[in-house]
Amino acid sequence: MVLRDSQGAPPRDVVELSGVTKVHPGGVRALDGVTVGFGRGSFTAVMGPSGSGKSTLLHCAAGLDRPTSGQVVLAGRDIAMLREPKLTAVRRAHVGFVFQSFNLVDSLSLWDNVLLPQQLAGTRPDRKWAAELLTRVGLAGREKARPGQLSGGQQQRVALARALAARPEVIFGDEPTGALDLSTGRAVLALLRRFVDEFGATIVMVTHDPAAAAWADRVVFLADGRIAGELHTPTAEQVAARMMELTR
């Protein structure tokens, strides 16, 4: 167990949403009383048709957005009504991100990108761990390179290393393979899976791809801002079938 020691922690989920509603300005109800939890050391995929509110769910759970009502408990603390800049402090202490568009800082080297969140938090970066992570994602020796010099798959692997560098409680992925081709996407998913299996990382990933969802332990389905069931240890076919039902 290399990630955060879970001994002594309460036996609850790492992230718990209860009755979360989000009404966007303009009156669109993106989330409508969602209650869902994500267990420690689990790999969850959130799926649903376009406009079902899966990205909003992720943003609310990660503290990137504030729900209109309801509770979001992250690492034992309700962050639903927290304001900036406290929200950022909580995020960078407990959450890692992987986005579809990588979102690395172009002007910094890979190495600086990986260490940036911890440096911004004012904590002493764990350089050994960061180096190991870069090795794990297959980018050892490229520390001085800039994101612009890498391929999309490589950039996403850097983003993964960065997400893990601060040993967060949970990693949120928003379509992490969305901008990648099939094989590089698969490589990224395999890495995510390994982080869960080997380091006990907790991952919540939004996707629309049944094949990607099949890498998860559990798939939560969302439709019209509500939970529409879930699947455990799914196969791609099962997921696809469920999606067909939801979009019908």
Place this chain on the structure above:
Amino acid sequence: MITKLATASVKHRLGSFVGTFLTAFLAVALIAGSGLLLWSVLTAGPGADRFTRADAMVAGDRSIVLTTSTNKGDKVKTKTKEERLTGAQPLPRETVDTVASTPGVTETVADYAFPVALDLEGKPVRAPDAATVAHGWSSAALTPYPLRAGTAPGHGEVALQGEFGVHLGQTVRLTSRTGVRELRVAGVVGGDVPGQAAVFVADSQVVELSGLAGPTAVAVQASADGITALRERVGDAATIHIGADKVSADLPGAVPDYIGAISIFGFVLGITGFAAVFVLTGTVSLAVRQRLRELALLRTAGATPRQLRRVLRLEITLVTLTAALPALPAGIVVAELVATRFRELGAVPPQFTVSYNAVVLIAAVLLGLLVTVFATGLAARRAVRIAPTQALRETVTAGRVGWLPRVLVAAVLVVGAVAVLSLVPLGGPFGMGMGFISCSLLLCAVAALGPIVVGALTAVLSRLAAVTGVLGRVAGAMTRAESRRVVGVAIPLTLMFAINATMLLNGDILTEVTADQQAARTAPATVRVAATNAPGLPLATAAEIGSLPGVTGSAATVGTRVVVDEGGKPEDYAAQGLRTNGEHALDLGVTDGELTIKDDTVAVSRPLAETRGWRVGDRPVFWLADGTRVELTVVGIYANWRGFGDLVLPAELVAAHDPRGLVTALYLRGAPDLTRWPTLAATDVRDPRAGTVDVQNQQAAWELMVVISLGFTAIAVVNTFAIATSARRREFADLRLAGATARQLHRMLGRETLITVAVALVLGCVISGAVVGTFSVAQDGQWRLFAEPLRYLALLGGVGLLGVVAGAVPARLVVRRRSLPAVKLG
């Protein structure tokens, strides 16, 4: 389709065009404004016609015309150059007789016009906004000036225009070069010639008062045949003026003079034009680079580079023309405001008005359009070749120009600047202009070298910033990685500092050097005597004071202008008539020969002697204020010429040929008793205000121009920062997602701005230092970075502060203190 795309783009993305719009607006407004001013002074009417009742005017030369012929093999090329005189040449007796006896000429009036000063018991009397000019009573009928009250002036009497506010029966004192006289006001006249206030004396007294050998012009009533006959009979002896040209026969000093204003406005047009081109180019290319992503997306949609260029060109044309609409009225307002202020300062004649000219306005718009379209083309050249696949990538970087062409261009520009600085004598009249030109060349060189110079500087400065912690380190890394952006933002700041510092500091240095020379010149004197009731005192009075007991030495100076033949081009120079007595009261810093100015001798300033190649013993030709040609022997060459003049002639010669001909300043050694002359005031020669009113006015006009230029460049700086910052939303979002709080982001940007501002100021100081230093050496051999340290530091601090604020405000608008990170960004 392309047109539709361009209009739609401008319509829907108004925000991103605001910066370009604003810059184009300002640039066009300022070019239009200064263009109008220059146009107005260049085409300013010759003044009001005092001779409306005359059919024709016969007058002597009002300008010196030199004709040179060069034999170029098979054809002879003839060049004619002209310089206006400051005085009027009196007509000889024979010419007046010839005119009067010409058949067809029914009536002639000998017109005498000469400047005088009036006072009532020592208090100067003037009509508002007008030069006081005296005439013989017979001239009153030419305008006409009808008698409103009293009678025509007899011997010892005057008739005045009502505007003087003097009543019948009062006694006024009239000062002219012939002396001071008390005259009784016998009549008050009406009539009005704008810019002139008329004083009439008896015809019998006019020669005695004016000291003129003959009339300055002869007004003629004649038939058309009579005028033709007149032309034949007079020939080269005088010029016949008819119609609107009659005004040329008036006294030059009474007609408005725009020479000073032309050079100031020309300079202003040059500076605003350069700054506008520079700033517009920068803004436009920044705006194009900001849209690289969008361009790449258009490429994926199948647009060819050609089509993209057309879209960009159309967009910028649309934006520039829209900006020009409000810019033209704004330009007119600027011109009017400057004109008003200049009239108050006396930098332009009081009757100066801005004349609106459509061609000037259209030219301003066209220039603006040309610059924006050209700059777009330049910035788009590489941007539009973007590979469509790059649209899918997150970072889109435009291709870069290699360092070799940059270095080559910069080298040419630097060589040009060095050539200007080292080959043109900066100490002469072109010093200021040449200083500005070399400053512009160096700025262009820095802009061309941009990424290289700025990259090197940021490399050093960003590492300094890294010492301040992680935020400084990130900020440093960002400035190093994005040296292009740093260039884009730093160059306008550099421009702002360098241009304004050069203008301001060169002006300061000139003032200081002039003050130094003035002090050195007047050091031997104890007091400076000047008239309080008139521009000067008659030479005779000066002689009386010079021979008072207690005065051991005196130097009377009579200010005038003298025309010099500069290789076929007549050129007008400031000069002084000088009469010395006893011990030396003035030290002109003679470097060669001596300074005993006698009948036909002259002393020449060192720069003029050098440029003309004159040595002691030479006999160059001069034309005095009234056009009289004289040959004088050079007896001395002197160094302390600033604020004095380039030529020193015998005072009697000057007084006889300059219509003003008064002693403007009398320097004395000793302690004279001046109680006999209540209208004379003695001041300590060390009083810095002594005799520098003109200089102060010029300085004020100059500073007004610096203020306008500062304002323009400051807005350009703010604008550039805003464009550059708003283009970085994505980057800020990425940083926020990486865990930076809004506050951290602001602090990081603050450090980045500090690095940028420091880079800009270092470059600005280097440029202004090179130009100002060389300029200063050229003035008096002393190297200076500035004349007034406070002013230099204030400018440095002010520009720096502006940069820091301009960097901080947009960052705070783009990323608000309590905002959530922006996740959804296109």
